Amino acid sequence: MSVHESWSTERAIDVIRQHADRPGATLPILHALQDVFGYVPEQAVPLVADALNLSRAEVHGVVTFYHDFRRELPGRHVLKLCRAEACQAMGSDALADRAEKRLGVKLGETTPDGRVSVEAVYCLGLCACAPSAMLDGEVVGRLDQTRLDALLTEAQQ
Amino acid sequence: MTRIFIPRDSGALAVGAERVARAIAAEAAARKLPVEIVRTGSRGLYWLEPMVEVELGENRIAYGPVSETDVAGLFDAGFLTGTPHPKHLGRPERIPFLARQTRLTFARCGMIDPLSLDDYRAHGGYRGLDRALSIGAADTIDTVAKSGLRGRGGAGFPTGIKWKTVADAAGPQKYIVCNADEGDSGTFADRMVMEGDPFMLIEGMTIAGFAVGATQGFIYIRSEYPHAVAAMEAAITAARRAGMLGGKIAFDLEVRVGAGAYVCGEETSLLESLEGRRGIVRAKPPLPAHKGLFGKPTVINNVLSFAAVPFILAEGAQAYADFGMGRSRGTMPIQLAGSIKHGGLFETAFGITLGELVDDVGGGTASGRPVKAVQVGGPLGAYFPRALFDTPFDYEAFAKRDGLIGHGGVVVFDDTVDMAKQARFAMEFCAIESCGKCTPCRIGSTRGVETMDRIIAGDRRAENLAVIEDLCNTMKFGSLCALGGFTPYPVMSALTHFPEDFGSAPNDTPRLQAAE
Numbered sequence: 001m002s003v004h005e006s007w008s009t010e011r012a013i014d015v016i017r018q019h020a021d022r023p024g025a026t027l028p029i030l031h032a033l034q035d036v037f038g039y040v041p042e043q044a045v046p047l048v049a050d051a052l053n054l055s056r057a058e059v060h061g062v063v064t065f066y067h068d069f070r071r072e073l074p075g076r077h078v079l080k081l082c083r084a085e086a087c088q089a090m091g092s093d094a095l096a097d098r099a100e101k102r103l104g105v106k107l108g109e110t111t112p113d114g115r116v117s118v119e120a121v122y123c124l125g126l127c128a129c130a131p132s133a134m135l136d137g138e139v140v141g142r143l144d145q146t147r148l149d150a151l152l153t154e155a156q157q
Numbered sequence: 158m159t160r161i162f163i164p165r166d167s168g169a170l171a172v173g174a175e176r177v178a179r180a181i182a183a184e185a186a187a188r189k190l191p192v193e194i195v196r197t198g199s200r201g202l203y204w205l206e207p208m209v210e211v212e213l214g215e216n217r218i219a220y221g222p223v224s225e226t227d228v229a230g231l232f233d234a235g236f237l238t239g240t241p242h243p244k245h246l247g248r249p250e251r252i253p254f255l256a257r258q259t260r261l262t263f264a265r266c267g268m269i270d271p272l273s274l275d276d277y278r279a280h281g282g283y284r285g286l287d288r289a290l291s292i293g294a295a296d297t298i299d300t301v302a303k304s305g306l307r308g309r310g311g312a313g314f315p316t317g318i319k320w321k322t323v324a325d326a327a328g329p330q331k332y333i334v335c336n337a338d339e340g341d342s343g344t345f346a347d348r349m350v351m352e353g354d355p356f357m358l359i360e361g362m363t364i365a366g367f368a369v370g371a372t373q374g375f376i377y378i379r380s381e382y383p384h385a386v387a388a389m390e391a392a393i394t395a396a397r398r399a400g401m402l403g404g405k406i407a408f409d410l411e412v413r414v415g416a417g418a419y420v421c422g423e424e425t426s427l428l429e430s431l432e433g434r435r436g437i438v439r440a441k442p443p444l445p446a447h448k449g450l451f452g453k454p455t456v457i458n459n460v461l462s463f464a465a466v467p468f469i470l471a472e473g474a475q476a477y478a479d480f481g482m483g484r485s486r487g488t489m490p491i492q493l494a495g496s497i498k499h500g501g502l503f504e505t506a507f508g509i510t511l512g513e514l515v516d517d518v519g520g521g522t523a524s525g526r527p528v529k530a531v532q533v534g535g536p537l538g539a540y541f542p543r544a545l546f547d548t549p550f551d552y553e554a555f556a557k558r559d560g561l562i563g564h565g566g567v568v569v570f571d572d573t574v575d576m577a578k579q580a581r582f583a584m585e586f587c588a589i590e591s592c593g594k595c596t597p598c599r600i601g602s603t604r605g606v607e608t609m610d611r612i613i614a615g616d617r618r619a620e621n622l623a624v625i626e627d628l629c630n631t632m633k634f635g636s637l638c639a640l641g642g643f644t645p646y647p648v649m650s651a652l653t654h655f656p657e658d659f660g661s662a663p664n665d666t667p668r669l670q671a672a673e
Contacts, residue, residue, distance in 0.1 A: 024413075024432040024451075026433030027414070058434070062434060065435035065436060067416070068417035085343060085568050085579070086494040086568045088582070089494075089495035089570045089574065090496055122340065122342065122589075122590075123340055124171075124381050125347075125348040126168050127494030127500070128201075128345065128493065128494045128500030128501050129206065130495060137383055142171075
């Protein structure tokens with residue numbers, strides 16, 4: 001489970017400053033902001049733009065281009081299910097359906113109680129122990145119904 | 158003190174290696190047995206992970222797959238002295254899957270402590286760099302060229318020529334960029350290198366920097382690989398501390414983390430991303446070798462290409478070129494995945510057939526059902542039926558059969574797979590991951606999904622199959638990069654080899670022709 005700080009302009013400026021001198025700093029900054037706040041808050045966009053001498057549109061473009069960057073706070077737990085071919089060959093589609101049914105949300109959504117976000121991911125590089133998943137950064141392989149149910153129960157705590 | 162080796166590779170962690178390591182440490186402590194636990198990379202025998210090895214004199218004895226509930230029993234049986242147990246595998250190098258391989262790049266992976274420079278040197282590390290420094294930059298490039306090494310990311314471009322182009326380019330600032338955005342499903346060799354033998358990648362990139370006159374390198378690692386990111390960063394810190402980066406060696410490295418965009422595995426898109434922009438593909442020319450990162454001459458190679466270099470320098474170009482077939486020289490770390498009994502990393506000389514890989518090495522499907530299709534080369538690779546199992550693993554041989562070897566991923570599907578669904582997925586994946594710059598990829602993939610949906614629903618099949626073919630043709634020849642350009646491979650191969658899944662009898666070509 002991840003604990004995030006609530007928005008603070010000072011904190012954001014501080015985080016941005018730590019990376020702003022690196023060449024091509026946009027992605028490192030956005031990752032750092034997301035690590036702190038759990039997502040990239042809209043208020044951060046003009047601050048990043050200022051620090052890097054970019055337009056807001058350019059920063060907005062980067063935030064929205066990459067699948068990783070969130071624009072709202074995720075659930076307390078994030079479950080990523082691999083949907084790529086090696087996992088498909090081992091039945092990942094059925095597992096994703098099962099997860100959606102049990103949580104009552106679709107992939108890419110967060111449960112109404114804010115406990116779990118469930119997402120599709122295209123390959124975790126665990127293709128020889130498929131199907132695979134990642135719960136809050138912990139990798140899980142050889143997923144089956146039983147293991148998935150255990151993960152879902154853990155995530156719903 | 159008995160040394161016990163337990164992988165910290167994320168594939169092993171995913172099946173419980175951390176719990177096993179903790180259980181072994183606790184059990185040894187409770188029994189007051191002196192053990193030293195060494196965390197390693199993986200040997201790549203993933204169906205046996207977590208695979209635990211015990212050192213006995215010169216040898217090691219492997220046990221696997223070990224779960225934490227096995228641990229007390231292993232101690233009871235006396236596994237510290239290599240005694241038999243149902244999980245006893247004997248000496249790892251004698252397990253047929255490993256015994257059959259030619260491990261040049263993966264010689265150390267799974268054996269050494271990945272973060273110990275001493276261990277790395279004791280197993281031949283940095284001999285390649287020493288050799289490069291002694292023969293000079295020009296001869297280093299010449300050695301790489303003579304080895305026949307071709308880009309292992311998938312394109313297969315001769316590495317030596319790329320390096321020569323950058324070396325010849327004018328300018329005081331040049332860059333070395335490692336493409337570690339290993340996004341193809343069915344591939345994990347880059348991850349294994351970074352987690353299991355990171356100094357080899359550092360050495361390979363350092364040699365490249367010396368050869369072309371670059372002092373700064375970047376490793377762009379996908380965010381889906383947090384363990385690889387951590388391992389590379391720790392290895393870079395260790396190398397710096399030892400003066401092997403940024404000290405007496407005029408070369409330094411930095412890890413950059415991607416953000417979940419598959420297209421950033423395309424080299425120009427990766428460079429855009431490194432520069433802090435959206436990962437939009439650049440038109441070529443100019444080539445990255447002339448105008449790459451921040452507009453400077455840049456060597457951009459895959460992890461496996463850089464990782465092959467230390468061996469080539471240490472042992473000589475010929476030692477590498479002696480392996481392989483035709484214009485595919487050396488070895489390829491092939492990755493067996495999906496529904497396969499023995500999945501894992503299989504490094505071997507080019508030339509082994511697809512059938513040998515799937516049936517003999519891999520042992521057939523995990524489910525025990527017949528193999529129906531094998532996708533080679535990731536989501537942009539073709540689906541091959543059993544009829545093409547005689548295809549040798551070689552860039553040209555696969556191309557001749559409208560396929561590609563790509564980054565060496567082999568994903569096996571049993572007979573429950575629906576190839577129309579797989580063809581639809583290929584289009585869907587392209588639509589999700591398209592950078593949006595060129596129309597054939599951006600629009601074509603979305604139209605492709607819609608058209609496949611109609612075919613699957615049985616709506617004017619013959620006409621819609623003709624539309625798919627036409628669309629694939631446009632994407633193949635009109636797209637700016639391999640994402641849109643190669644998506645037709647899985648789609649058309651599924652159509653060609655498995656027409657029965659698209660509602661037509663095998664070889665039912667008249668229906669297609671009638672629609673034209």
